[in-house]
Amino acid sequence: MSAGGAGPTLVLVIAVGVLVATGVILLLERSLSRILLGVILLGNGVNLLILLGGRSGAAPVVGTAPTGELSDALPQAMVLTAVVITFGLTAFLLAVAYRSWYLSGDDEVQDDLEDRQIVRLAERNEVSTADLGGEGPDNDPEQVDPGPALRRLRRRRDQR
Structure with a gap:
């Protein structure tokens, strides 16, 4: 002051x-x-x-x-x-x-899959369909892929 x-x-x-x-x-x-x-x-x-x-x-x-x-x-x-x-x-x-x-393994925010779909549909001037769910855990692309973390844990286990 x-x-x-x-x-x-x-x-x-x-x-x-x-x-x-x-x-x-x-x-x-x-x-x-x-x-x-x-x-x-x-x-x-x-x-x-x-x-x-x-x-x-x-x-x-x-x-x-x-x-x-x-x-x-x-x-x-x-x-x-x-x-x-x-x-x-x-x-x-x-x-x-x-x-x-x-x-x-990265702290970068990725694009959302639904956002990409909305941009593509907006470019074609189409209306998007609703996400009805029910795909199951194996077919749902919105679920987090635990692959990199599991690979890192396997590497640590193999190094011992």
């Missing part, structure tokens, strides 16, 4: 812009590890933006300073809540990225 308490400095505003812009760019990537970094940067940028929206001043403890000189406690409480939410989302995305890497 600035020395007079009038508002945020230009450096903090630029830091918010850089954090949010970098976070959004990373969120648009196909790699789950980059998406994870984007969520972290975006969360930090938004937390800093929330803090900049509050009034600066003394610690918001009653009796330590006159009431007009206390900082606003609401943005601080909101940032604390946002930090916890960002941490939970980060832990979830980290688990998803690890599971994706474990199953496929």
Whole structure:
């Protein structure tokens, strides 16, 4: 904050812009590890933006300073809540990225088969048929292929 308490400095505003812009760019990537970094940067940028929206001043403890000189406690409480939410989302995305890497050996988000079909039908200007299910586990292309993970486990077993 600035020395007079009038508002945020230009450096903090630029830091918010850089954090949010970098976070959004990373969120648009196909790699789950980059998406994870984007969520972290975006969360930090938004937390800093929330803090900049509050009034600066003394610690918001009653009796330590006159009431007009206390900082606003609401943005601080909101940032604390946002930090916890960002941490939970980060832990979830980290688990998803690890599971994706474990199953496929890669953390890249693949195109969905139904999305490809919709694009093909849209190019031909046709209407898609509904997925009625009932294919069974062997014939359903939407099921995860455990092949790479099983091959990795077999390699480890064979090396012993």
